[in-house]
Amino acid sequence: MRVLLVSDNFAPNRDGIAASVISLAAGLCELGHEVAVVAPRPTAPIPPAAYKTYFVASFFTGYGDYRFSWPPIGAVKRIIKNFSPDIVHVHTLGSLGLLAASHCRDLGIKCVLTWHTDLEAYRKAYPILNLCIPIMYLASVPMRMSADAVKLLLRTVIALAARKRATEHYRQMLRETFTLFDYVIAPSTKAASNIADLLPKRLMRVVPTAPIPLQELDPKSKTHLHSLRKLLHSGDAAICFVGRLSKEKNLEALLRVMAHHVLPAHPHARLNVIGGGRARLHYQRLTDSLHISHAVAFSGPLPRELVGHALERCAVLAHPALSETQGLVIGEAALAGIPAVVLDPELAVQHGVTGCVATSESAFGAELVQIIRAPETGHRLGANARLAAEKYTPIQYADHVAATYQALQMSGPKTTRFRDSHDT
Numbered sequence: 001m002r003v004l005l006v007s008d009n010f011a012p013n014r015d016g017i018a019a020s021v022i023s024l025a026a027g028l029c030e031l032g033h034e035v036a037v038v039a040p041r042p043t044a045p046i047p048p049a050a051y052k053t054y055f056v057a058s059f060f061t062g063y064g065d066y067r068f069s070w071p072p073i074g075a076v077k078r079i080i081k082n083f084s085p086d087i088v089h090v091h092t093l094g095s096l097g098l099l100a101a102s103h104c105r106d107l108g109i110k111c112v113l114t115w116h117t118d119l120e121a122y123r124k125a126y127p128i129l130n131l132c133i134p135i136m137y138l139a140s141v142p143m144r145m146s147a148d149a150v151k152l153l154l155r156t157v158i159a160l161a162a163r164k165r166a167t168e169h170y171r172q173m174l175r176e177t178f179t180l181f182d183y184v185i186a187p188s189t190k191a192a193s194n195i196a197d198l199l200p201k202r203l204m205r206v207v208p209t210a211p212i213p214l215q216e217l218d219p220k221s222k223t224h225l226h227s228l229r230k231l232l233h234s235g236d237a238a239i240c241f242v243g244r245l246s247k248e249k250n251l252e253a254l255l256r257v258m259a260h261h262v263l264p265a266h267p268h269a270r271l272n273v274i275g276g277g278r279a280r281l282h283y284q285r286l287t288d289s290l291h292i293s294h295a296v297a298f299s300g301p302l303p304r305e306l307v308g309h310a311l312e313r314c315a316v317l318a319h320p321a322l323s324e325t326q327g328l329v330i331g332e333a334a335l336a337g338i339p340a341v342v343l344d345p346e347l348a349v350q351h352g353v354t355g356c357v358a359t360s361e362s363a364f365g366a367e368l369v370q371i372i373r374a375p376e377t378g379h380r381l382g383a384n385a386r387l388a389a390e391k392y393t394p395i396q397y398a399d400h401v402a403a404t405y406q407a408l409q410m411s412g413p414k415t416t417r418f419r420d421s422h423d424t
Contacts, residue, residue, distance in 0.1 A: 001405060002034045004085035008069055008094030010039035011046040014275075014304050015244060016328035017116045020187070020209040021091050025051050027210070027398025036083050038076065038096060040067040054079050056096065069096045077103045085109065087405045091116060093136050093177065101180035110408045113181040114207075115191055120170065121323035122248055130170075137173035174198055183408055185401065190346035191325035205404055208348070210397035211331030211389060214308045225309050232297050233270035234313035236375040239368055240338070241318050242307055242329045245277030250320040250343070252286065253361055257320075259290040261365025269295065269372055271318070274310060276301030311336040315378050316371045317355075319347070320364065330355075334389035339381035341367045354385035 005025055009017040021037065026049070028035045035051040040058030056071035076099040080088065088104050089112045090097040097113075104111035123130060134153060156169040175198045178184060184204045186192035192206050217225060232238075239262070243249040251273070262269045273283070273296060280298060287293045302310060307329070311317065317333040317340040327347045330340045340355040343364055349355040356371070358364035371378040 002085045003028055004036050004038065004080065004083050004088045006038045006088060006090045006096055006100040008040060008092040008096045012042055012044045014301055017091055019212060019304060019328055020116065023210055023212050023394045024398055024401060027394040028402060030395055031398055031402060038079055040069045076100055086409060087112060098136060105180060110182050112183045112185060114185040115195060116187060116325055118194055118323055118325055133170050133173050136177045171198065183404060185404065187326040207400045208326060209328055210392050210394045211328055211335055212394060213335055215305050221305060225306055228299060228310060232272045232299055232310060236315050237268045237372045238270050238272060238314040239316055239318050240272045240274065240311055240314040242274045245275050245279045245283055248323045250322055251283055254318050254320045255286055255290060257361050257365040259292045261362055262368050263292060263295060265369045266372055271296045272314060273298045274302055308332050308336045311338050314338060316341055316368060318368060331389050334385035337382040337386045339378055339385050354388055355381055
C-alpha cells in the first residue's frame, strides 16, 4: 500500500505529534508499505530515514519550534499526484493538513485524520486558535460558502464580541472540518470521548501511538548526554518533567507542588525540567519567587533520542498536564523503567501498578514524595510500566493503523462524508 503522511509538525520538533508520525512511518516501512511524508521544511538537518520526505516552504510561527507551511500554489496537489497514494493520512489541521485533505476530496482519494490535539482545550492556552478554527472550518466548506456557514461565523463573532461562551459554535466548526476526512483515529479513549458527538462512531477508532524505544547513541549524542548529566539531577530523589514550556502543560502547578508539598516533606528532592519554549524565563522567575531555584534544573529542549536516556537516571516522571490526548512521554518514561505520576485520570496510567494518579495538587505532591521516599516502590512501578510498554511496539501501532487503511480501501469509492451521516 502507498501511504502519504501529512503533518505540519515534524522533525526536528520533539513533541508527541512529530514522534507519532516518525513512529508510524518507520513501522509502516517495516511492514512493507511504501511511505512518504509531507512536512514543513526545517532549519536544522534531520536524520535520514527509510521513507521519502517532501519538504515545503515554511516560516517560524513564534510558538516554540512550530513552523507555518506556505507551499507554492498547487505544490501539495502535485505531491499527491506524483506519489499517487492509496491513502493520505493527515496528522495536523494546519495549512498542510487542510490543503492535503481538500485535494483528496477533489481527487477522490481516501483521507484519514489522527486527532492528536484537543483544539478546544488548547484555545485557552493559544488564543490564536480562536481564529484558526474558523479558518479550518472555511477550508471544509465547498468553494461556494453556504448561507449556514456565514450565519455560524456571524454567531461566533457576536458571541466573542459580547464575551460570551462560543464553545458550541467552535464545536460545530470542528464537526464540519471533520467532513474533509473519511475516518478519524484517536490516540486514546479520552480523545475519542471528547469528539464522540462530532462524528459517527463507525468512522472513528482508538489507536494509541507506540513510544519509540531507546536508541543506541552516536558519539556526538553520547558527548551531549554526558554534558547533560552534569547539569541534571539524578538518583532516587530526582523528579523529571518533560514537555513544552507553555501554559497547557501545567508546569506552574508542578512548581507549586514542589514548593508547597514535596520539598517541605523531602528537602533533598530535586526537579529536572526538560523542554523548551518562549516561556522559559517566566518559569525560571517563578522558581525564584517560590524559593526553589536551588532544587530545579532547566535543561532546555533535548533531541528525542536523548530524552529516554535522561529519564533513566531519575526516580519518577511528573506529568501535570490536563489537556493531553495521550501523553506519549509517559510511554517513553515507561520504556526507561520510570513510573509516572499524573493529574489527569484519563491518561494511560494504572494507579498503584504502572504509576500513580492524583486528584489534586496536594495528592500529586504526596504521590511524588511516596515514590522518592520509598525507592523500592518506584522500582516496582517502573518495572511494571516497562513490561506494559514493551508489549506495544511501533510495528504493532503501524499494523493497527494499516488495518484501518485496508478497511477503508475495501469500503469502495470515496462517496461518504461525515456531513452525510449527520444529515440522515
